[in-house]
Each structure stands twice: as C-alpha cells, then as structure tokens.
Amino acid sequence: xxxxxxxxxxxxxxxxxxxxxxxxxxxxxxxxxxxxxxxxxxxxxxxxxxxxxxxxxxxxxxxxxxxxxxxxxxxxxxxxxxxxxxxxxxxxxxxxxxxxxxxxxxxxxxxxxxxxxxxxxxxxxxxxxxxxxxxxxxxxxxxxxxxxxxxxxxxxxxxxxxxxxxxxxxxxxxxxxxxxxxxxxxxxxxxxxxxxxxxxxxxxxxxxxxxxxxxxxxxxxxxxxxxxxxxxxxxxxxxxxxxxxxxxxxxxxxxxxxxxxxxxxxxxxxxxxxxxxxxxxxxxxxxxxxxxxxxxxxxxxxxxxxxxxxxxxxxxxxxxxxx
Numbered sequence: 001x002x003x004x005x006x007x008x009x010x011x012x013x014x015x016x017x018x019x020x021x022x023x024x025x026x027x028x029x030x031x032x033x034x035x036x037x038x039x040x041x042x043x044x045x046x047x048x049x050x051x052x053x054x055x056x057x058x059x060x061x062x063x064x065x066x067x068x069x070x071x072x073x074x075x076x077x078x079x080x081x082x083x084x085x086x087x088x089x090x091x092x093x094x095x096x097x098x099x100x101x102x103x104x105x106x107x108x109x110x111x112x113x114x115x116x117x118x119x120x121x122x123x124x125x126x127x128x129x130x131x132x133x134x135x136x137x138x139x140x141x142x143x144x145x146x147x148x149x150x151x152x153x154x155x156x157x158x159x160x161x162x163x164x165x166x167x168x169x170x171x172x173x174x175x176x177x178x179x180x181x182x183x184x185x186x187x188x189x190x191x192x193x194x195x196x197x198x199x200x201x202x203x204x205x206x207x208x209x210x211x212x213x214x215x216x217x218x219x220x221x222x223x224x225x226x227x228x229x230x231x232x233x234x235x236x237x238x239x240x241x242x243x244x245x246x247x248x249x250x251x252x253x254x255x256x257x258x259x260x261x262x263x264x265x266x267x268x269x270x271x272x273x274x275x276x277x278x279x280x281x282x283x284x285x286x287x288x289x290x291x292x293x294x295x296x297x298x299x300x301x302x303x304x305x306x307x308x309x310x311x312x313x314x315x316x317x318x319x320x321x322x323x
Contacts, residue, residue, distance in 0.1 A: 024050035055114030085128040089120035090167040168230035179206040207234035221256040222263035238312040256304035270320025277305040
C-alpha cells in the first residue's frame with residue numbers, strides 16, 4: 001500500500017529542494033545511474049525530460065537507509081519547514097548512487113552525502129500546518145518534523161484520507177496473491193478499520209495498475225473519451241458484494257474504466273448497461289440533459305465486453321430491470 005514520507009527540508013534541505021525539485025534535473029543526467037530495465041519506464045514518466053530528485057543520507061547505523069528501503073512507487077513525500085507542509089510529491093522510482101548525489105548536492109559532511117535517492121512526480125505546493133498533521137495521527141500538536149520518516153500503514157492511511165494526498169497515477173506493485181487476499185477479505189471486514197482501509201487500497205492499487213499501468217491518460221470504457229486517469233475509476237461490471245469468490249478475483253473480466261463525468265454513476269444506478277457489446281439505455285430519466293448525454297453514448301462499442309464478461313453485464317442488466 002502507499003505510505004507517507006515525512007521529509008524535513010529546512011537549512012541545507014531547502015537549498016537541495018530548490019536545486020533538484022523546484023528546478024528538476026534533466027533526465028539524461030539520471031539515466032546513466034538507472035538499471036537498464038528501468039530506463040524505459042522512467043523515461044515514459046517524464047516526457048518533458050525534467051525529473052524532480054531527492055535523496056537521504058545513510059544515517060547513523062544506516063537508520064535512514066533502512067527507512068528508504070521501505071519506500072515504493074506511489075508513496076507520497078511531504079516536505080516540511082517552519083512547521084508547515086510546503087510541498088508534496090509522488091515517488092516513481094528509487095535507486096542508490098553516491099556519484100549522482102555528489103554531482104547534484106555535494107558532501108553534507110566528510111564522507112556523507114544524500115546517496116539514497118528517490119525521484120518524484122506530481123509536485124504540488126502545499127500550505128498545511130504541521131499541527132494539523134500531528135492532530136490527525138495522534139502526535140503532540142507542537143511536534144516538529146525532525147527527521148526523515150516513513151509512516152506505518154495506519155498513520156499513512158489516516159493522512160492520505162484526511163488530506164487527499166494519494167496519487168491516481170502511480171500505484172505500488174501488488175501481487176495477484178495480495179490482491180486475492182484483499183478482495184476476499186474486504187467485504188467481511190469492518191468498513192472503517194485499518195485492515196479494511198488497507199484491503200481497499202490494495203485492491204484499487206492492483207486494479208488501477210492493471211487498467212492504466214501507471215499511465216497518465218486512459219480511456220473510459222463507456223463514452224470512449226481519453227482523459228487523465230484521475231477522472232477514471234476502476235468500476236466493477238457486476239457489483240462486488242454480489243460476486244462469488246471466483247468472480248471477485250477474475251479481475252480481467254470483472255472491471256473496466258469508467259469516467260467520473262457521468263458514465264460510472266449512470267452505470268451504477270442502472271440508467272445504462274452493455275448488451276451484446278454495445279452501450280444501451282436501460283431506463284428513462286426525467287432530465288433532458290441526462291437523456292441527451294445517454295443518447296450521445298448509446299451505441300458505443302465496449303471493448304470490455306467478451307464471451308466471459310458477458311455474464312457480468314447480463315447480471316447488471318437483469319439486476320436493474322428487476323429493481
């Protein structure tokens with residue numbers, strides 16, 4: 001699941017932020033330090049060729065390195081100074097390079113540099129008092145962020161939900177086994193407990209990575225419009241709570257992307273469905289504007305309809321006709 005990284009950035013950290021995040025690093029400077037298998041992926045993230053870069057020192061007894069080991073794609077870094085979160089970014093990749101760290105930032109002190117590197121995207125300016133962060137996760141109100149920290153699952157979940165920090169593009173790697181465990185446990189757990197939140201994030205991370213593969217643009221399976229993936233949801237063709245266990249884990253046939261601009265809501269409420277591979281109107285609406293929208297998408301070919309998923313679309317149609 002996604003974690004929240006607390007990254008104090010006062011003093012020398014502020015200069016590093018200005019030099020390599022506020023003024024991103026050219027991609028060609030970073031590529032020589034990446035594994036060959038990562039070059040294509042990282043290059044696809046940064047089409048403008050500019051990469052926000054951050055790093056941490058090993059720390060006493062490798063404490064920072066051990067924390068850095070816990071960082072994964074999709075984690076959210078919060079940069080703090082003067083008791084404020086002044087910026088955030090999403091982790092896309094990490095790697096170790098003392099040579100690059102020296103080139104970017106030099107020595108912090110003799111024998112020490114910020115060599116445990118992670119690169120970011122979706123940099124956003126923030127103006128969130130650290131006191132609010134402390135209150136949310138149960139810290140003392142006036143506690144300053146004193147060191148590089150990777151928060152645990154529970155505290156990360158709280159901050160991601162409270163401040164809506166999470167990325168819709170970059171998702172952590174989730175195995176099929178982890179997805180299966182999460183999806184089977186999700187409907188039996190208490191809705192708001194830590195395990196349930198973790199299961200839901202794991203499910204969504206897996207499905208979004210399957211549908212969008214960390215791409216920034218996707219296509220709605222109903223209206224067929226291309227748009228940023230933040231406006232698309234991983235929608236269940238058949239209501240998840242009505243699925244058998246075998247159906248729940250059949251991710252290749254049970255989900256499809258639908259947009260938040262109307263298609264997902266219209267489908268969920270049963271105003272539209274997919275029949276014989278085409279989007280069709282299922283029941284009348286009292287608004288001419290909604291009717292016009294449904295007419296505009298009716299007849300679209302749904303590429304997520306096939307011989308296997310047909311039964312899920314049929315369930316959806318029959319379910320809403322009965323209601």
